[in-house]
Amino acid sequence: MTVQELDAIRAKKQQLIDVRRLVREQAEEMAKHTGYRHQVLVCGGTGCTSSHSKQVIEHLEKTLAECGIDDVLVVKTGCFGLCTLGPIMIVYPEGAFYAQMTPEHVETVVRQHLVKGGTIVRELLFKDTLHEDGSITPFAETPFYKKQMRIALRNCGVIAAEDIEEAIAAGDYAAIEKVLTTMTPDDVINEVLASGLRGRGGAGFPTGRKWSFAKASAGDVKYVCCNADEGDPGAFMDRSVLEGDPHCVLEAMTIAGYAIGAHQGYIYVRAEYPIAVQRLKIALEQARKHGLLGKNILGSGFDFDIDIRLGAGAFVCGEETALMTSIEGHRGEPRPRPPFPAVKGLFGKPTILNNVETWANINPIIMKGAKWYASIGTERSKGTKVFALGGKITNVGLVEVPMGTTLREIIYEIGGGIPNGKAFKAAQTGGPSGGCIPASLIDTPIDFDNLVAIGSMMGSGGLIVLDEDTCMVDISKFYLEFTADESCGKCTPCRIGTRRLLDLLTKITEGKGTEEDLAKIEELCEHMKSSSLCALGQSAPNPVLSTLHHFRNEYEDHIYNHHCTAGVCKALLSFTIDKEKCIGCGLCARNCPVGAIARTDYVAPGHKLASFAIDPAKCIKCGVCQGNCKFKAVEKK
Amino acid sequence: MEQFEATCAGCQALGTPEQRAQLQKVIAESKSTPGCLMHILQEAQGIYGYLPMQVQRVIAEELGIPLSEVYGVVTFYSQFSLTPKGKHRINVCLGTACYVKGSDKILEEVEKELGIKCGECTEDGLFSIDSCRCVGACGLAPVMMVGEEVYGKLTPDKVKGILDSYKEASK
Numbered sequence: 001m002t003v004q005e006l007d008a009i010r011a012k013k014q015q016l017i018d019v020r021r022l023v024r025e026q027a028e029e030m031a032k033h034t035g036y037r038h039q040v041l042v043c044g045g046t047g048c049t050s051s052h053s054k055q056v057i058e059h060l061e062k063t064l065a066e067c068g069i070d071d072v073l074v075v076k077t078g079c080f081g082l083c084t085l086g087p088i089m090i091v092y093p094e095g096a097f098y099a100q101m102t103p104e105h106v107e108t109v110v111r112q113h114l115v116k117g118g119t120i121v122r123e124l125l126f127k128d129t130l131h132e133d134g135s136i137t138p139f140a141e142t143p144f145y146k147k148q149m150r151i152a153l154r155n156c157g158v159i160a161a162e163d164i165e166e167a168i169a170a171g172d173y174a175a176i177e178k179v180l181t182t183m184t185p186d187d188v189i190n191e192v193l194a195s196g197l198r199g200r201g202g203a204g205f206p207t208g209r210k211w212s213f214a215k216a217s218a219g220d221v222k223y224v225c226c227n228a229d230e231g232d233p234g235a236f237m238d239r240s241v242l243e244g245d246p247h248c249v250l251e252a253m254t255i256a257g258y259a260i261g262a263h264q265g266y267i268y269v270r271a272e273y274p275i276a277v278q279r280l281k282i283a284l285e286q287a288r289k290h291g292l293l294g295k296n297i298l299g300s301g302f303d304f305d306i307d308i309r310l311g312a313g314a315f316v317c318g319e320e321t322a323l324m325t326s327i328e329g330h331r332g333e334p335r336p337r338p339p340f341p342a343v344k345g346l347f348g349k350p351t352i353l354n355n356v357e358t359w360a361n362i363n364p365i366i367m368k369g370a371k372w373y374a375s376i377g378t379e380r381s382k383g384t385k386v387f388a389l390g391g392k393i394t395n396v397g398l399v400e401v402p403m404g405t406t407l408r409e410i411i412y413e414i415g416g417g418i419p420n421g422k423a424f425k426a427a428q429t430g431g432p433s434g435g436c437i438p439a440s441l442i443d444t445p446i447d448f449d450n451l452v453a454i455g456s457m458m459g460s461g462g463l464i465v466l467d468e469d470t471c472m473v474d475i476s477k478f479y480l481e482f483t484a485d486e487s488c489g490k491c492t493p494c495r496i497g498t499r500r501l502l503d504l505l506t507k508i509t510e511g512k513g514t515e516e517d518l519a520k521i522e523e524l525c526e527h528m529k530s531s532s533l534c535a536l537g538q539s540a541p542n543p544v545l546s547t548l549h550h551f552r553n554e555y556e557d558h559i560y561n562h563h564c565t566a567g568v569c570k571a572l573l574s575f576t577i578d579k580e581k582c583i584g585c586g587l588c589a590r591n592c593p594v595g596a597i598a599r600t601d602y603v604a605p606g607h608k609l610a611s612f613a614i615d616p617a618k619c620i621k622c623g624v625c626q627g628n629c630k631f632k633a634v635e636k637k
Numbered sequence: 638m639e640q641f642e643a644t645c646a647g648c649q650a651l652g653t654p655e656q657r658a659q660l661q662k663v664i665a666e667s668k669s670t671p672g673c674l675m676h677i678l679q680e681a682q683g684i685y686g687y688l689p690m691q692v693q694r695v696i697a698e699e700l701g702i703p704l705s706e707v708y709g710v711v712t713f714y715s716q717f718s719l720t721p722k723g724k725h726r727i728n729v730c731l732g733t734a735c736y737v738k739g740s741d742k743i744l745e746e747v748e749k750e751l752g753i754k755c756g757e758c759t760e761d762g763l764f765s766i767d768s769c770r771c772v773g774a775c776g777l778a779p780v781m782m783v784g785e786e787v788y789g790k791l792t793p794d795k796v797k798g799i800l801d802s803y804k805e806a807s808k
Contacts, residue, residue, distance in 0.1 A: 047773070085776075233733045234775055236775060274785075309672070311714075312675060312678075312714035312716035331713040332714070390775040391778075396734075431733065462733065475737070479733075
């Protein structure tokens with residue numbers, strides 16, 4: 001493909017994409033030139049697919065055909081971000097945002113809205129887009145979207161994820177065109193350096209510096225790798241980028257290849273992400289067919305190609321040296337650094353590894369310039385960050401905000417607060433390598449350095465909200481179970497340390513902990529941090545240390561009072577029946593799986609039957625009785 | 638080695654001729670690619686449903702590497718299984734987003750309902766239970782997967798109905 005051909009594709013589909021990006025009036029005007037009265041975008045990401053968006057698309061196409069409508073374009077996109085409301089369907093040029101669609105709803109929308117002269121079906125709209133006075137707010141103006149700034153996710157939920165022409169029209173491959181026609185490798189590296197972009201995979205190492213090290217390394221064989229082994233449970237940013245805009249990653253890797261002098265790239269992606277893997281394969285095939293990967297890209301004489309490698313479920317493979325060992329086909333164990341991968345990486349050759357979100361930032365940096373990028377964010381953390389918002393929060397989904405946004409803005413303004421009137425307790429960032437941020441620090445501007453300063457870390461961007469029903473000792477035990485399970489076993493501090501730490505935490509949650517145990521935990525954590533081989537072991541103590549720092553009272557409550565405030569730790573719970581409230585119906589006794597409930601001789605005043613009581617020796621604390629009692633007579637303490 | 642053989646006593650032979658041919662084809666195609674072992678194991682597991690010792694031995698011989706190396710890789714990654722799985726593979730997500738929404742209680746309920754523990758397979762071979770760390774459907778937490786189907790926003794009392802529908806279908 002030549003540069004001219006690339007520009008022609010862009011021009012051909014430009015208006016189609018513009019309709020989805022303009023404000024309503026302009027979009028309606030633009031739509032007249034596209035040949036499509038309406039464009040219906042349906043999310044085909046993992047979240048909405050799990051909520052059966054595939055059936056929605058099938059039904060939509062079927063109903064449109066039945067009604068003889070042929071000037072409506074159906075587009076299967078990546079994630080819109082608001083996964084909890086899936087399946088989501090957006091109709092342009094109006095920008096009508098339909099949530100939780102079913103095949104019946106689709107039928108209604110086609111017959112009332114998509115037919116000629118139809119109008120928006122108000123009752124099926126996302127409720128935040130309906131204004132009190134009856135007008136419809138564009139979804140970009142709703143609290144969830146308004147505060148966001150989409151750079152990495154710019155094309156997710158905008159383009160058809162499996163169509164390279166739409167990707168090109170939306171701006172993908174414009175940066176590689178610019179790089180190959182007007183920039184030297186040093187120009188590229190300087191631009192990335194000047195942008196201040198830091199790696200989005202966790203530690204936040206400056207991307208430009210990594211690239212310049214690899215360029216400076218001698219050798220004619222070098223590699224460019226993409227870390228898409230998103231192992232942090234509760235994080236799905238990278239997956240959404242791959243599902244929504246896979247071409248932006250391929251393009252950025254090609255740019256890096258040009259900058260450091262590499263001709264081969266590898267994407268290491270989790271096998272647990274079947275849709276992302278499938279989209280990547282399609283994207284690779286299309287890019288090769290269009291000559292945007294392979295020999296002599298855009299007539300520049302530069303060759304670059306990319307292969308996919310599937311992970312097989314090992315958290316440690318998110319660590320750069322372990323990932324490379326795994327691509328080589330071995331057990332994914334990390335190796336000591338130095339030598340750093342930029343000097344000696346994959347197959348012993350100089351290699352750069354960046355994660356998906358980092359790659360997604362490259363195109364805008366090249367196109368809009370380092371100065372523009374560096375104007376966003378905080379002093380030492382530039383640009384935006386994508387967070388996967390999950391746990392006890394109303395708007396579960398994917399959000400992208402400028403660095404420096406506070407947790408309060410993310411949770412209360414974008415996330416819509418905590419459901420069921422519960423109180424916010426903490427936010428967990430950085431997954432098993434991160435820590436918990438307590439309510440008292442909710443106004444901290446989030447960036448790489450601030451998070452480290454308060455005992456957590458950015459990590460890849462999982463942000464799990466915890467409410468008053470979460471026990472902080474239990475949550476740190478949960479993370480230790482994870483890291484103990486995922487420790488590769490190569491170095492002793494991590495292999496044995498995680499196990500011993502888990503034992504100590506288990507002891508506390510069972511009410512058998514002592515004051516000494518807390519001191520032991522702290523000492524052990526320090527040793528693990530200072531002497532583990534890789535980041536997995538070095539950061540495994542973080543969830544424990546941060547909860548111990550911010551929620552020490554909960555640990556002490558478990559130890560001294562044998563009490564779990566949140567009512568989570570089973571061994572410390574007891575269920576009793578309030579004999580005054582019990583009407584003696586016996587529903588609890590019939591449902592008790594271990595026969596621990598029996599009738600007493602006591603009849604409460606005003607009741608006809610004798611009340612029941614629980615035998616604590618037999619009770620397994622499953623809580624079934626409490627769930628069954630209609631009179632709230634079963635109490636949990 | 639004997640103890641490994643004993644664990645796959647029911648499948649001494651290397652599956653059907655078709656399976657053998659598929660495996661040979663995969664090995665022949667990938668043999669020359671650097672780092673091909675993982676890919677071959679993933680394909681082999683797709684063919685056989687798991688990785689019996691016999692299959693690992695064939696792979697080791699064909700690639701000219703020690704069986705210990707193949708076994709080392711198989712046991713390192715959680716995706717690979719040394720034992721057969723059920724016709725319907727249940728995966729309960731124990732990722733953080735699901736955990737804080739009570740997925741441990743979902744797992745307990747599945748275990749109770751099927752009378753087996755996580756990691757085991759029912760005697761009739763219909764179900765096996767595993768836990769996994771995040772399928773990425775955090776918006777629907779807590780979730781479990783039966784085969785490729787995702788069930789979201791679960792509560793323990795929904796579990797029985799879901800399992801029954803699979804039992805019904807296989808009658």
